Amino acid sequence: MTTFFDAWHFDGQSAVRRKVEIQTIGSQFFLLEQERRHGPFHFDELRFLEAKGDSKVYGLSGKDGWRLGIRGHVPTELAPLLPASKTYGGLIDRLGLGKASFVFAGISAAVVAVVLLSPQWLAPLIPSSVEAKLGNALVGDFGGRFCDTPKGKAALAKLTRSLDDHPEDLQVEVANIDMLNAVALPGGKVLLFQGLLSQAKSPDEVAGVLAHEIGHVRERHVMQGLLRQMGLAVVLGGFDGSGGSTLNSLLSTTYTRDSEREADDHSLKALKQANISPVGAADFFNRLASMDGSRDLKDRQARTMASYTSSHPLSDERRKLFENAVVKGSAYKPALTADEWQELKTMCAQDKDVKSGWGFDIE
Structure with missing residues (x-):
């Protein structure tokens, strides 16, 4: 027809x-x-x-x-x-726009969940040897900016031993950088910046910060952050020669708030085991709270909103955490003697060969 x-x-x-x-x-x-x-x-x-x-x-x-x-x-x-x-495409036209929207929303949520959560179960699977090689490749000698004097290194080693049962797995260094910070890097590397030592009022303050960074190492937060920031390809495939750029990305890596709280809990346990008073760490966070304004946030909603804008819990909340951990009547001992503390604080100034500044293109 x-x-x-x-x-x-x-x-x-x-x-x-x-x-x-x-x-x-x-x-x-x-x-x-x-x-x-x-x-x-x-x-x-x-x-x-x-x-x-x-x-x-x-x-x-x-x-x-x-x-x-x-x-x-x-x-x-x-x-x-x-x-x-076809109005929207084959699958959408077959399902209808409403049903397709729910399906794609569910898929999107699943993808986001995998991206956010996969580092938590992938990180423990990375062999320690791979992490150590990664840390060496990234950091090296930090461009000659690690401070080194015999007495200063001895004081730092003593502080590290008091806060961790296996200090041989760690490499703790003081970097000659005038920045109020400390970071944990792959391979058990922990950097205390000279700016932190300069601003600290006591070795107990530094002990709290160092124990926090060691907590990141022991909980494998470093690898989690690295995987989240840069992807598995960098960990397994190496680098393209842009070491400074890679290190820049790593130093800017932030942990989740849960990871930060875990590191704070680790710090409290380490201080307790070493019989070092948490008051020093509380004083440190009290000064940070005055600098970042969190101490002046009186409204509960404002504090909640502020906490959600930062990967770290509010400095004032962390002050309270360490203050509440103080056991009245305890015979705490100082983290270092006065002489040891002086040697640690002035190690960079005494090291005539150390370079200063970043040494990398770090923003």
């Missing part, structure tokens, strides 16, 4: 829009234009392109620029032979 339908057509060879009739013969069709007949074409070669004005427009596989437009309502006899119209 042959049936004719009105349509318009571009042949892909010229810009002439032709008025044609569609002549269907089984699974094939011809396009009739006055005395000319184009075809045959196969319906299964058609693909829906768009709804344009009052027309539905179809293309033909392998024919660039070929167009067939059918105006108005598609006749009932022709509709089963044509490819289905």
Whole structure:
């Protein structure tokens, strides 16, 4: 049976829009234009392109620029032979926009969850030997900015031994950088910046900070942060030679608030085991609270909002945490003697060979 339908057509060879009739013969069709007949074409070669004005427009596989437009309502006899119209795409059109939105929202949530949570179970699977090589490749001697004097190193080693049962797994260094900070890096490396030592009022303050960074190492937060920041490819595939850029990214890595709280808990336990008073750490966070303004946040909602904008808990909250850990009447001992503390604080000033500043392109 042959049936004719009105349509318009571009042949892909010229810009002439032709008025044609569609002549269907089984699974094939011809396009009739006055005395000319184009075809045959196969319906299964058609693909829906768009709804344009009052027309539905179809293309033909392998024919660039070929167009067939059918105006108005598609006749009932022709509709089963044509490819289905698409509004958003195959899957969305089959499910409907509402259901598809829920499906894609669920997929998106799952992807986000994997990205956020995978470092927590991937990090323990990274061998310690790989992490150690990674740390050596990243840090090296920090561009000659590690301070080194015999008495200063001895004081630092004593402080580290008092806070950790396996200090041989750690490499704790003082970096000659005037910045109030300390960081934990892959391979058990912990850097105390000279700016921190300069600002600290007592070795007990430094002990609390050092124990916190050791907590990041022991809980494998360093690898979690690295995986989250830079991806598994960097850990397993090495570097492209841009060591300074890689280190820059690593030093800017932030941990989750849960990781920071775990590190604070580790610090409290280490201080307790070493019989070092938490008052020093509380004093340190009290000064930080005055600097970051968290001590002045009286409104509960404002404090909550502020805590969500930082990877760390509020400094004032951390002050309270360490203050509440103080056991009244305990015979705490200082983390270092006065002489040892002086040697540690002035180690960088005494080291005439140490370089100063970052030494890398770190922002």
